[in-house]
Amino acid sequence: MANRSDTKTRILDAAEKLFAERGFSETSLRLITSKAEVNLASVNYHFGSKKELIRAVLARYLDVFMPVASAEIVRLQASDKNASLNDIFSILVEPLLDLNKVRAEGTSTFLQLLGRGYIESQGHLRWFITTHYGEHLDQFVKAVAASAPHIPPAEMFWRLHFTLGTVVFTMASADALIEIAGADFGEQNNIETVIRKVIPYLSAGVSVPVN
Template sequence: MAQSDTVVRILDTAEALFAEKGFAETSLRTITGKAKVNLAAVNYHFGSKKALIQAVFARYLDPFCEQFNRELDRLEKQPGLTLEELLTVLATTTVSVPASKGSLSVFMRLLGLAYTQAQGHMRRYLQEHYGKTFFRFTNLLKQCTSELPDAERFWRIHFMLGAVVFTMSSLDALRDIAASDYDEKTRIRDLVARLLPVVTAAMNAPVPEQPPRLSEQVA
């Protein structure tokens, strides 16, 4: 087997196992056994389990950021950019980038795990390698939601991401439910069309009245 094929086999296997079992629960030995390669091959091509996890993410995020940055170049020059237009570009870019051998739902599951499991190195890696793209996006988002306080915008961005990650990572199950209960066949483009107005409305919702701080309650 050629070297490139070995790398692809390791990445495909690691991606599937990480999504199924989690990062901490998946050992290199499990990956090598499933991929039918020896441990030396993983160490040679990646050096460590942390580097392998990062490489799994890079397969999707590198082409995504390349394409999304081109879109951001255009949007930053567009006068009167609306929130709906910005989120539409984000959604269409997300679903248009091939997710390697796995599906977009598998990658979204991995993205959720990177933030919910104790993977500090992964959050640092995402910030170091893709933080500039995220900053460009959030800067445009801030322009489109200028009435929101910064802290409120922070929470809403993560509420929005949580909704997207959950929905996309549960895509197969949601499709099955829609087909069984509503006799509906759901394509990704249909899902995006339904999800966009929901997250747009959530970002545009009135700011709720803030409860008094604990120190004020005690006083």
Template sequence: MANQSDTKTKILDSAEKLFAERGFSETSLRLITSKAEVNLASVNYHFGSKKELIRAVLARYMDVFMPAAAAAIIQVKQQKQCASLDDIFSSLVSPLLDLNTVRTEGTLIFLQLLGRGYIESQGHLRWFITTHYGQYLTQFVHAVAESAPEIPAAEMFWRLHFTLGTVVFTMASADALTEIAAADFEEHNDIEAVIRKVIPYLSAGVSAPVG
């Protein structure tokens, strides 16, 4: 009991980093436990299975981010009666960057995990996210729809998924991209700089004239 949460946390810390970098199926429990310096069997003792470990890793971020994001959106809608798309997207920057204070590289890891989960999973993660955090997602969709009332709902459905794709893919390759940008353009971007770059792109895309 003494070191329970210590071992559990060591596993989570080690796992989230490796999952974000290499993907879920490319990361073995052996790698996780050796980096965490705990015994292989402890994963199954504390989490039951690899699948449940994956969900626990994601939940630790979602439980922090989702309520914070919801509060930020409510706040921006109170301050401006007609919040723009840029306002809505920008309001998410603080909750995202606050994840860096919770854990080293928290923002990057969270977004990479989200991307991996969306693309890799055969459904169990998508199901986990929508059933556990569906209320927040609905709230976000409504806020965006309000800010771009000229876009029909069906079109908005597609554009929000385009947006998710842009963010998730960018974050999954963020390390490689910042490296190339540094070499080719002598730009030195951290995660916040990348987020700030992507927002104008997203806003313009979501509110583009309907073909």
């Protein structure tokens, strides 16, 4: 019937959608395979295990996003030695939105997956991300630190995790929040408008003077 890559792709497509919507542990392989219209056992055949499927789903986005984001930050630092925090966060917007060209709803799916990953993972995803994309992350952290030199490293550690929390939580519940904002305030938001709202919030928090 279908060739190998077709089945693999069908699984990845169905899995990323369901993972983003309901989280990893709340999504069973039976639900994924029924949505993908493939046999249950094909997940283990093609990916080995559910954990490896989760990593494959994330890798498909990270492999696209990370190199581009990294390159943009290098470019910014080369062109403007006094780049602000707002500049650094803002330069990530375009690479994020470009994920919509990779797959429909790519940007929000990716961000939601990232949120779920950091919230749910018992370690294997953190390990996977830091070992596979650690250099890119380090580069981002260093760029942020350089843009707020008045913040000591230990304080910056905390503020970056506050920032991670803001992003991760907002993105994981973005669909619900966008709906509520529409109903309560008549605001028509999407992932891009939410991203543009959160950046000033993050920049202000990260750079506020200590004491």
